[in-house]
Amino acid sequence: MGPPMTAAPEEPYRKAMAENLAFALLNGSDEVQFVSPRALPYFNRRDIATRPFALASVALAPQAELLATLIRARRTGLIAHSQALQLRRGDIADEIRVSAQAISDADLDPGAVILIFEPLEAGDVGGCVAADPLSSQSIISDLYAELMLSRDEFHRLTIEHEETVSNMATLNEELYSINEELRSASTELEANRDTLEAGNAALTEMVNRVTKSNNDLENFVGATELALIFVDANLRISRYTSPATTVFKLLPKDVGRPLLDIAHKLEYRSLGPDLEAALQQHKVDREVRSNSGKWYSLRIVPYLSPDNQATGAVITLIDISMRKEAEENLRTGEQRWRMALEAAGDGIWDWNVVSNKSLLSPAWRRILGYDSDELSSGTPGEWEALIHPEDQPGVLENIRACAKGEPGWFSHEYRIRCKDGHWKWVLSRGAVVERDHRGQATRVIGTLSDISQKKVAEHEIWYRANYDHLTALPNRSFFLDRLEYEVVQARRAGTPFALMFIDLDRFKEVNDLHGHSAGDLLLRIVADELRGSVRESDTVARLGGDEFTVILPALANPLQLELIAAQILRKLSDPIQLAGNVVHISASIGVTCFPRDADNSGDLVRNADQAMYVAKNAGRNCCRFFSQDMQDKAIARISITNDLHDAIDGQLKLYFQPIIDMVTGEIVKAEALLRWSHPTRGLIQPDKFIHLAEEAGLIGRIGDWVFTQAAAAALRLGNVLGMPFQVSINKSPLELSSPDSLPELDWLAFLERLGLDTSSIVIEITEGLLLQATPTVNERISLLRRAGIQFALDDFGTGYSSMSYLTNYNVDFLKIDQSFVNCGRDNTAGKAIAETMIILAHKLGLKVVAEGVELAEQHDWLRAAGCDFSQGFLYAYPLELDAFEDLLRQRRLRTLAAVVQPKSIGRHA
Ligand SMILES: Nc1nc2c(ncn2[C@@H]2O[C@H](COP(=O)(O)OP(=O)(O)OP(=O)(O)O)[C@@H](O)[C@H]2O)c(=O)[nH]1
Structure with a gap:
């Protein structure tokens, strides 16, 4: 296998361009980007107008071969030649070979490929030049290269597959854990759903409540008598209550209208600024008057959204016309009473507690001698300084208590300095007339009255009540x-x-x-x-x-x-x-x-x-x-005085002492002597209780008792004798002198009723009585004497022995005190006085009675001195009436010789 044919990537393109070949350029996406003019016959014409266009526009078949050629070219980077392809033009089919080569050009996409179209001449085979061994070798090396590439590709794909499997396992695990998460999320969702359902129920209830509240609010707005207007942030009316219509004549169509449009119905110029203030979250309170003359208390408060923003305002109007009218009446009334008080001369003060300023009326200043332009600072301190230092604390304390609102009124009498410096008594009275919402006084009004005259009068009354004039x-x-x-x-x-x-x-x-x-x-x-x-x-x-x-x-x-x-x-x-x-x-x-x-x-x-x-x-x-002893005696005295009240009913006794006619020796009179037979103290002499009876005011009753008893005795003894019998009684000086001790009994009437001649009673009085002889005494003595009652002057010679008593009072008897009767050797002076008194009395036509005769020689001497009557123990002790009567009877039976047997008669008293 020979080395792959190499060429610079751009080379085919330049070469094709230079050689004016039939070619087309494809981008990485197999779209046709450029078609040279000579290649145009190999494309469907209609697609060429728009570029890039799909490879499917190449009018060569089969298309798969074309595509395989492309793939090869790209995979190898070498020139790939296709098998012979058919270009059909009607019934004629031209044989075309396409060569493809990847090109790399900065101007083109990566993956760009140039397609070169060549019509096949005779001798070309299946796109390949069969007779050319170089071409077969080239094909083999192409296939080898392709195989290698396929192996690498397979290897790469295997690795990719393994990676994919591993990724799948990872994904699987992830899916499992996601599934678990989904399951627990589902449980959580279940729980959340319950919570949500509960929340939903609460929300529903809340919504119901809100709905009800809204309903209440609607009802309230519909039913309230308050005139309420709601305005939005643009100060347009958003809603209102029906009472508001009476103020503003509002109609439903007014909703949405600016409130200021209808504000002219109130005399209220600052409505605009006030509404703006409410939008700034300020509250506004005013009292305003409507055009119809009614008064309203107007309040503007911000309408707050849930997040506390002022999104409008609420205006409340309360009709206060009646209160205003009452205030007006009050003001008128206040003016009237002010005028009345001023006219009466009372000053008026009006204290604004909040500003601590006082107004003083002209009369207030006049009372203290100030002119109307004086004391006008209005500060309470000004008049406080005039209060007398001794009175100031009390006055201020009272006023402060009043200002606090307790007790709500104030009244104080105090001294205040006048302009000329002298002190004047005034009465200041005040009452709280206005209070704040906490009940504290905000205004106190009062009067100031000049009470100097009253104080003088009061002092006079007090002085009279407390001082001896x-x-x-x-x-x-x-x-x-x-x-x-x-x-x-x-x-x-x-x-x-x-x-x-x-x-x-x-x-x-x-x-x-x-x-x-x-x-x-x-x-x-x-x-x-x-x-x-x-x-x-x-x-x-x-x-x-x-x-x-x-x-x-x-x-x-x-x-x-x-x-x-x-x-x-x-x-x-x-x-x-x-x-x-x-x-x-x-x-x-x-x-x-x-x-x-x-x-x-x-x-x-x-x-x-x-x-x-x-x-x-x-x-x-x-x-x-x-001393305690005094106390004891005083108690005894009081006790006796108390007992005296009982004494009058049965404990008093009269004893009768015979009085002898000194010529005949016969008992012709008697002196009644009072004794008190006390149940525990025995027989009490008059000198021990008469003064107590006088002090106790009992002497009148005792005197009456003695008189009636003596008169009865005189009658009885006269009857025994068969001739008038005289009884003499002793009178306490007080009995005749005090207007309080007038006899309750009419003595003369009593004697008349008794059938007793008034001459049967002799009243013995003392020099002491005559010494105090008031017109009352004189009058009483004269009255009784004129009626025939006789008087004897007792104890004569022991006191002042004023001869004038004998002439002025024209008494009938003079009684010689026993101190003169004692005719012993030492008493020659007394004897001489007694003899002189006898002569004097006879010369004045008075009879003389000698007292205290105890011895026969006293009797003889007195008789020789010409004394008319005598009494004493020589003749008899005082006797009770029965014994006295017996004595009289016996003596009547026998003739008494001149000499009487001493102490042979009577009983002791
Ligand atoms: N001149 C005058 N006499 C008064 C006045 N008030 C009372 N008296 C008299 O004062 C007298 C007081 O009398 P007594 O104190 O009872 O008697 P007394 O003469 O002082 O005798 P003793 O107190 O027993 O020593 C009475 O005669 C009253 O009439 C008064 O204001 N002026």
Whole structure:
């Protein structure tokens, strides 16, 4: 086999071109790209117009041979010659040989092949030149080459097949794993499907809910009384509620219309900017008026999409015409009351709490003496500075509480400085008139009234209620408050203090002798003296009448107290000039200490009073400290006083002491003597309980009882004697002098009913009574005397023994005290006085009764001195009525000699 025919790849083409051969060029895809003019007869003409065209256009047969030649040429890279091919032109068939050679040209595709067409001459065989041995060798070498190529190809194909099998196995495995994945994905999908179904159900429910909500919303929009208008981002109406039509006269066709087109129906110029503001996510609130005059509260809020973007706006309108009208009425009303208050002289203040500015009315300024252009800064601090420093904290606290909304009103009386600098009392009252949504006051309005006059009057009333107008000292009420305060203070501080009770002695005499106004003057002088005798911190008070008290804080040392009391007594005992007269007075003082004697105000007053009472009884003009003994006695006194109420019903007794006619020796009269037969204390003498009866206001009833008993006795004893019998009774001074102790009984009427002559009763009065003889006393004595009741002056000579009593009161009897009856050697003066009194009395037409006659020689002496009557133990002890009656009967049976047997009759009383 010879070496393959080689040629430069481009060579056939150039050669064919140069030799003007019949050839055609094919690209790698066996498409005909070029056909030389001489080759045109070998192609179907119609295809040549379009290039490249398919090889099938070659009009040579068989086509398979042509293709095999091509393959060979490409595979070997050598020239391949075809067998003879037939070119049919009608019935004639030309023999054509085609040579193919792969060419490589930069201008051509790889795989390009040149086909050269040669008509065969005679001698050519089957495309091969049979006679040419070189050609056979060439064919053999072609076949060998082809075989080698086929073997390589087979080998390459075998490797490719193995690779393919291996790839198939890999693919198979991959398919298996994909299948597995698909299976698990399927399971997963199953599960996901369940979840999706559940999600679907939830979604369905949610959709239902949303649908319902939408429905609710639709119903709401349809039913609401709110006028709502929705506008889109272009401010066009997107929907509205039916109440909105009354404002804007909207029609369904207005949906989509710009809202600003119909805005002229409201007096609302800033609607455009406000809508724009809403689109910027701002809320707008306004109060606007419609052309029809109605007022609306208008609110614009942004319409928000789910992602919180403002995609439009919602306009709400609420009819507030009624509120506006009410406000207007309020404003009108406010103006009216402002005018009314101003006219009444009250000032008005109007405080805007939010801006903290105050408006003050002209009258407000006028009250303080300011002009209308003064105090006009509007800051509350301006008037706060005028408030009295002591009042300021309270006023401000009240105002702040009011501003917080609790309690919503304010009322305070305080002092405020006027323009001229003086302080004026004012009453400021205010009330919250506007509040914010949290209830806090935003506006407070109030008045300011000038209450100076009221304050003066109040002070006057307070002063009158707490001070004694005569002495300007605290009165009883103020004293008790003060004492209570001291008790609390002393308790807290643990300090003692003292209380003095001062009662003037016989002050009544000053009134009686010098007149009531002189008494008043004396009380004022005493008040000054007391004030001057104690410290500033001590409280001097007048309880009433001639009673004074002094509270001495932080002073319980008895020595100090004694010194102060002594000083008071000394000062008061100094002669006092009173309306041209020199008056001597004194006082009785009782002292008690906290907490030693008592730990409360009530007991302290009682203790001091008791101590003072003891000082009085001790002879007056002295001081006594409270003691337990005093307390015990006071309790006993109180107990007796209490028992006295029962005494009147059955425990009182009258004893009768006979009075002898000194000439005849006969018992002609008796003195009724009162005794109290106490169930536990025994027989009590009058001096032990009459003053208690006076204090307890029982003396009138006791006096009546004594009178009726004495009158009955006089009647009974007169009947025994067969002639009028006189019984004398003792009258307590108070009984005749005090207007409070007027007899409940009409004595004269009683005597008349009894059928007893008034002359059967003698009333014994003392000098003391006449000493206090007020017009009341005189009147009562005159009345009784005119009616026939006789009077005896008791204990004459023991007191002042003023002769004027004897003449002025025209008494019937003078009773000589037993101190003059004692006619012993040492009593010559007494005896002389008694004899003089007898003469004097006789000269004045009075009868004389001697008391306390116990001895016969006294009897003889008195009889010789001309004494008319006498009584005493010489004749008889006081007797009970029955015994007295017995005595009278016995004596009537026998004639008495001039000398009477002493102590031979009667029983002791
Ligand atoms: N001038 C005057 N007398 C008054 C006033 N208030 C009361 N009195 C009189 O003061 C007198 C007080 O009398 P008493 O304290 O009971 O008696 P007293 O004369 O002081 O006698 P003793 O206290 O027992 O020593 C009474 O006669 C009252 O009428 C007053 O305001 N002015």
